[in-house]
Amino acid sequence: MRSKGRSLERILVRRICGLGDLILTIPWLRALRDHFSSKEVHILCHEEQGELLEVLGIVEKAFPDEGCKWHLLYGGGWRSHLSHLRPDPRAYDGVFSFSSSPEDPIAASLREILGERAWILPGRPPADFQQHASTLPFSFMGMKWSMERIKELAKLELSRSPLSEESAGEGWLLTLHPGSGSPRKNYPPRKFARVMEDFSKEVPCGRWRILEGPADGEALSQILLFARVPFQVIKPSSLLELIDVLSRSLVFLGNDSGVTHLASCLGKKTIAIFGPSNHRVWHPLGPRTKVLLAPDRCEPCHLSPRTSCTGPCKRFPSYRVVLSALVDLLAE
Numbered sequence: 001m002r003s004k005g006r007s008l009e010r011i012l013v014r015r016i017c018g019l020g021d022l023i024l025t026i027p028w029l030r031a032l033r034d035h036f037s038s039k040e041v042h043i044l045c046h047e048e049q050g051e052l053l054e055v056l057g058i059v060e061k062a063f064p065d066e067g068c069k070w071h072l073l074y075g076g077g078w079r080s081h082l083s084h085l086r087p088d089p090r091a092y093d094g095v096f097s098f099s100s101s102p103e104d105p106i107a108a109s110l111r112e113i114l115g116e117r118a119w120i121l122p123g124r125p126p127a128d129f130q131q132h133a134s135t136l137p138f139s140f141m142g143m144k145w146s147m148e149r150i151k152e153l154a155k156l157e158l159s160r161s162p163l164s165e166e167s168a169g170e171g172w173l174l175t176l177h178p179g180s181g182s183p184r185k186n187y188p189p190r191k192f193a194r195v196m197e198d199f200s201k202e203v204p205c206g207r208w209r210i211l212e213g214p215a216d217g218e219a220l221s222q223i224l225l226f227a228r229v230p231f232q233v234i235k236p237s238s239l240l241e242l243i244d245v246l247s248r249s250l251v252f253l254g255n256d257s258g259v260t261h262l263a264s265c266l267g268k269k270t271i272a273i274f275g276p277s278n279h280r281v282w283h284p285l286g287p288r289t290k291v292l293l294a295p296d297r298c299e300p301c302h303l304s305p306r307t308s309c310t311g312p313c314k315r316f317p318s319y320r321v322v323l324s325a326l327v328d329l330l331a332e
Contacts, residue, residue, distance in 0.1 A: 013059075017123065020258035027150040027153035028134070031149075040060045044087065047064035185313075209232045242262070246259075
C-alpha cells in the first residue's frame with residue numbers, strides 16, 4: 001500500500017502496543033508529519049504512553065485507549081455509536097491504525113467509515129521480515145527512509161537536561177533492568193548477578209540500581225538471591241518517572257525490552273543483551289548502544305512459527321562478554 005502524498009492537516013494514529021514497539025514507531029510518527037504536511041498529529045494508545053509522547057513533543061494530543069469506546073467498532077451496530085467514540089475518526093483527514101490482522105473488525109469498520117482516509121498498517125513485522133522493525137511502516141506506506149534518517153528521528157530529548165555525569169551522585173550510577181515482555185528474552189539472573197559482582201571488583205566506585213517493572217518480580221527475586229554487592233531497587237510509578245530514572249544513569253544494562261529501547265534512544269550508554277529475538281530486526285536505535293549475543297549458536301526463534309527450544313537461550317552471551325562490554329563502554 002502506497003501513500004498518495006496528499007496534504008493531511010489533522011492525522012490520528014491508533015497504536016495499541018508495548019513500550020518497545022511504540023519507541024520503534026516514533027521515527028515514523030515524526031516523518032509522518034512532514035510527509036503529509038500535517039499541522040496536528042494525535043494518537044490513540046495506552047494512557048502512559050500517550051503522556052510520554054506529549055511530553056516529548058511527538059504528538060499534539062494523546063487519547064487513552066481505556067474509555068475511548070472504540071470497542072464499539074467491533075460490532076455490526078457501530079453506525080449508531082459513532083458520536084460516542086473519543087476521538088471521533090470522522091474528525092480527521094487521515095486515520096492510521098496498526099492492526100495484528102488485515103481482517104481486524106476495527107480495520108474493516110474504519111475502511112467503511114472513512115474510505116481512502118483510512119490506512120491499516122501491520123502491527124508487527126512478518127516472520128520473514130529481514131529489515132529493522134522501525135522501517136516497516138515506512139515501507140508499507142511507500143515513504144522514503146534510510147537507517148541514518150530513522151536513527152536521527154529516533155533520538156529522544158528531554159525538556160530539561162539530564163544530570164551530568166559529575167553531578168549524578170557519589171560514584172557512577174549503573175542501571176540494570178533484568179526483565180522484558182517475555183521471560184524467554186531475559187538473561188539468566190545468576191549471570192546478571194555475576195556481572196554485578198565482578199564489575200564491582202574492577203570498578204569499586206560503581207553503584208548499581210535495579211529497575212522493577214510490573215512483570216519483573218521473578219527476575220528480580222533471582223537477582224536478590226544471587227547478588228553479592230549492594231544495590232538499590234527502584235520501581236518507577238510511571239513512564240515519566242522511568243525517564244527521570246534513566247536520565248540519572250551513566251550506563252544502562254538490559255535485555256531486548258521496551259525499557260532498553262527507551263534508554264538507548266535517550267542517548268544513554270546502553271548494553272542490550274539479545275537471545276531468542278532477532279537483533280537485526282529489533283536492535284535499539286540509540287547512538288551509544290552495544291548489542292551482545294552469541295549469534296553462531298542457532299537462529300533466532302522468538303516470534304517465529306517454529307518451535308522454541310527449552311531452557312536458557314543458547315544465543316545469550318557469556319557473563320564475561322557482558323562484563324567486558326560494560327567496562328569498555330564505561331571507558332568510552
